[in-house]
Amino acid sequence: MSDTVIQVENLGKKYIIGQQQESSYSYKALRDVLADSAKSLGRRLRHPGKPFVSSNQEEFWALKELSFEIKQGEVVGIIGRNGAGKSTLLKILSRITEPTTGRIRLRGRVASLLEVGTGFHPELTGRENIFLNGAILGMSRVEINRKFDKIVEFAEIAKFLDTPVKRYSSGMYVRLAFAVAAHLEPEILVIDEVLAVGDVAFQKKCLGKIENIARREQRTVLFVSHQMAAIKSLCSRVIVLDSGQLKIDNSPQAGINFYLKNLETVVNRQAISALRRTGTGALKLIDFWVEDSSSESIGTVVSGSDITLKFSYYRNTIAPLNKVVLGFSLHTSLGDILSIVYSDYMGVSFSNLSTKGEISCQIKDLNLSKGRYYVGVRILVNQVEADWPRGYVGFIDVEDGNFYAEGRTPHSGIGPILIRGKWQATDTSKPQKLLTKNDS
Structure with a gap:
């Protein structure tokens, strides 16, 4: 079996x-119903066995x-x-x-x-x-x-x-x-x-x-x-x-x-404005890109390099905007969150922002391994959500670089985060001398 x-x-x-064509307040009179029924019957007689789809469907x-x-x-x-x-x-x-x-x-x-x-x-x-x-x-x-x-x-x-x-x-x-x-x-x-x-x-x-x-x-x-x-x-x-x-x-x-x-x-084609978003709309994100240490826009970054994340915004209100905080998240290709960073983690917030401008975050010595990482963004104004595009606003492509300053490429399967450490070996084979009162 x-x-x-x-x-x-x-x-x-x-x-x-x-597709609704009439106004939501319109109605059909009896003559309209009879006329529609007659038209439907005529179509069925002309095209027997074929389902009819009206022009507004x-x-x-x-x-x-x-x-x-x-x-x-x-x-x-x-x-x-x-x-x-x-x-x-x-x-x-x-x-x-x-x-x-x-x-x-x-x-x-x-x-x-x-x-x-x-x-x-x-x-x-x-x-x-x-x-x-x-x-x-x-x-x-x-x-x-x-x-x-x-x-x-x-x-x-x-x-x-x-x-x-x-x-x-x-x-x-x-x-x-x-x-x-x-x-x-x-x-x-x-x-x-x-x-x-x-x-x-x-x-x-x-x-x-x-x-x-x-x-x-x-x-x-x-x-x-x-x-x-x-x-x-x-x-x-x-x-x-x-x-x-x-x-x-x-x-x-x-x-x-x-x-x-x-x-x-799809993410590459999709405009940020097309994303579903929540918040007051007082300040809205309109673009995101990455720049290198020379302030040039780049599509791919290198592990260990200095980069700047740029967030372009538009102000939708004439009211004063105090304590503006921008946060971004980094996600792996599987959707796992690598990190969530808000500007106020470093004690930074913004006030009196212009109608249009940019907020940037400089990252020195990028410690991400080779791969693609997706970026999400959320903006708060005085601790109230102003804009949260529900989706990725872009991504960062990372290539292997000289992160360890020795010209070595990391082994495969290392995971997304690169870590430097100070290495030291200690000899524990020899007995250690114990301090006594007389030694002190």
């Missing part, structure tokens, strides 16, 4: 996107011609930019929505964790929702009773077990939902990013459980996440989606590299 548990063939999902293919197979016991990561079709794929696999074209074949019971609180009734208690969710997953009451204590222990909600879940925080929702889905022994477990809601300790606990489910119990896991480190450590394969199409199905490292390369192209 084949060990294939998920088979996807030419899968496609189409949505019709409507357009087709959007969330998935298109998608085909792949997944074997029993595989942990498959599904990655891609927002809108790539990841969640749509999981909803089809979970039988929440039907595909427009193609078909899927599933062998075994599927447990899904797609959104916080999916499958829970807000008026029921945590205890009641365990039985409800278990029943939805196809478990008998005897099976649920057998696993009940383990579910409660894992979710860490014993104190609130008989409280309606509508009073739960999002983290409590996720803990209970994951505990139910993971402990009721589905053949296929589908997880879509929801673990990002929980705290760090619970995330580690969940990742450990996923690893146990896949490796020891030989169950299949589909894992959608933007945390590349988790994808790399957990998954045996990675599928990359872009605009609803499969771009690569390969090893985790190959898949992550492909995704990051595509992401770099």
